[in-house]
Amino acid sequence: MPLSFLLPMSLSGATSPVAVYVEEIQKDSRESLVNSAIFGTRGILEQLDAVYEDCFLPGWDGNGAKAISHDVLRNARHFLGSLPFGMELPEIGAEPDGAITFEWYRSPKRTLSVSINSDGYVYYASLTGTSRRHGVDPVQGGISKDLIVLINQVLGIRV
Amino acid sequence: MAKQNGVINFSEQFPHLSQAPIVESVVDIRIASDVKWDEITLKKDLQNRLKDYPKIEELREFRYHVSVASGPDQQHKAEDLGCVGLKLQSEDGLHIVQFNQGAFVFSRLKPYQDWNQFTSEAFRLWEIYRAIFRPITVQRLGVRFINRIPAQSDFSTLEDYYKNSPRELAELDWPQGGFLMHNVFQVPETDYAVNVVKTRVPPNATDKEHGLVLDIDVYSQSSFTYTDEDLKSCLTKMRWVKNKVFYTCITDKILERLK
Numbered sequence: 001m002p003l004s005f006l007l008p009m010s011l012s013g014a015t016s017p018v019a020v021y022v023e024e025i026q027k028d029s030r031e032s033l034v035n036s037a038i039f040g041t042r043g044i045l046e047q048l049d050a051v052y053e054d055c056f057l058p059g060w061d062g063n064g065a066k067a068i069s070h071d072v073l074r075n076a077r078h079f080l081g082s083l084p085f086g087m088e089l090p091e092i093g094a095e096p097d098g099a100i101t102f103e104w105y106r107s108p109k110r111t112l113s114v115s116i117n118s119d120g121y122v123y124y125a126s127l128t129g130t131s132r133r134h135g136v137d138p139v140q141g142g143i144s145k146d147l148i149v150l151i152n153q154v155l156g157i158r159v
Numbered sequence: 160m161a162k163q164n165g166v167i168n169f170s171e172q173f174p175h176l177s178q179a180p181i182v183e184s185v186v187d188i189r190i191a192s193d194v195k196w197d198e199i200t201l202k203k204d205l206q207n208r209l210k211d212y213p214k215i216e217e218l219r220e221f222r223y224h225v226s227v228a229s230g231p232d233q234q235h236k237a238e239d240l241g242c243v244g245l246k247l248q249s250e251d252g253l254h255i256v257q258f259n260q261g262a263f264v265f266s267r268l269k270p271y272q273d274w275n276q277f278t279s280e281a282f283r284l285w286e287i288y289r290a291i292f293r294p295i296t297v298q299r300l301g302v303r304f305i306n307r308i309p310a311q312s313d314f315s316t317l318e319d320y321y322k323n324s325p326r327e328l329a330e331l332d333w334p335q336g337g338f339l340m341h342n343v344f345q346v347p348e349t350d351y352a353v354n355v356v357k358t359r360v361p362p363n364a365t366d367k368e369h370g371l372v373l374d375i376d377v378y379s380q381s382s383f384t385y386t387d388e389d390l391k392s393c394l395t396k397m398r399w400v401k402n403k404v405f406y407t408c409i410t411d412k413i414l415e416r417l418k
Contacts, residue, residue, distance in 0.1 A: 011301075011303065011354055011356070011374075011376050012185050012186075012187035012264070012301030012302070012303040012376050012378060013185065013187050013257060013259075013262065013264040013266075014183050014185045014264075014266055014303055014305060015183070015246075015255050015257075015266050015268075016182050016183035016266065016268050016269075016305060017182075017363055018182045018183065018305050018307050018360055018370075018372060018374075019183055019305055019374075021358075021360050021372075022305070022356055022358060022372060022374055025339050025358060026339065026341065026356075029339055049222075070238075070240040070241055071240075071241070073222070073240065074220055074240050074241075074243075120191075120260065120261055121191070137298070137382070138189065138190070138191045138261055138298045139261070140189045140190075140259075140260070140261035140262050140298065140299070142299065142380065144380055144382075145380060
């Protein structure tokens with residue numbers, strides 16, 4: 001099995017005491033990775049918060065931009081939380097329409113952009129050489145296998 | 160959406176366990192919908208429709224800030240990001256359903272009765288969720304069974320319980336203080352994957368001895384335009400996969416105790 005083969009690890013929801021215990025120890029275990037320098041997403045979550053703090057009021061760009069809402073922030077956090085461990089993290093940006101964007105960029109012809117807004121969908125578009133792909137996934141489903149494959153293609157990782 | 164059966168072979172039967180260690184069984188359906196979320200209207204609607212689920216709780220999401228200053232100047236702030244779901248519980252506490260933004264989750268707590276009872280109730284509630292949120296597509300479908308196997312006084316190692324147990328450091332004779340093992344497997348020739356989580360849980364109010372968890376979550380993340388027949392067919396296949404994984408994971412020794 002290639003080491004780059006990754007499947008989403010998110011679990012179906014559950015509520016019993018045993019499920020809560022499993023979730024807590026998984027969270028503790030995940031936290032230690034999230035806080036690590038090499039695998040961590042702590043830094044990018046802080047960047048995301050900083051973008052939100054800069055853009056949560058209407059007109060944040062001085063030109064009538066729409067505010068980034070709680071829903072957008074929540075969806076963006078959920079998306080980041082579903083990225084497989086160790087995956088290269090994207091650059092974050094905000095758009096005048098109130099969306100948050102994540103971008104994986106290697107060159108003008110190898111790039112993938114993800115846009116997240118309040119409607120609960122992840123919109124993505126990629127360019128790898130002459131190959132263009134785009135798609136829509138719900139945030140709730142976690143990151144899709146299709147999107148993981150596209151990100152790996154842009155990053156030049158063979159699966 | 161997993162039209163093919165792949166390795167799934169319904170002719171293979173599994174033994175019945177009179178002491179099945181299931182503590183929770185779950186159906187989790189995540190959807191895409193254009194219906195606007197309105198928890199106030201939803202709450203009233205569900206209170207009318209689900210009188211047999213009288214306990215209702217809002218699920219809210221928060222963002223926490225802690226200022227970097229130490230001592231009395233340090234500030235903690237919780238920002239409420241809003242209601243993300245409603246959780247309802249039956250009078251006897253055995254059934255729990257979550258009407259979440261983008262996700263329907265139904266749980267049956269122990270004692271587990273049988274698959275027909277479990278899925279009948281799940282589908283009764285799913286029909287209500289479907290009528291309210293009018294899903295365009297199903298984005299993720301999952302069946303999760305959480306097993307808590309009671310520690311046996313005459314079993315001394317994890318190998319007595321799990322066939323593929325988390326290993327100790329064989330070269331070091333040090334006692335294992337705990338473990339958490341989470342594997343994800345792709346089911347060949349299907350769109351299904353399986354989370355398998357193994358860990359140890361301490362005693363609690365109802366279970367007086369330690370337990371070993373075998374948490375099996377079969378899921379598909381392939382988006383599909385559903386029909387109820389599709390969903391039922393997928394759940395039946397997922398149940399088979401769940402059983403196959405369960406009986407592959409436990410030892411004959413523990414199987415005998417659970418029969």
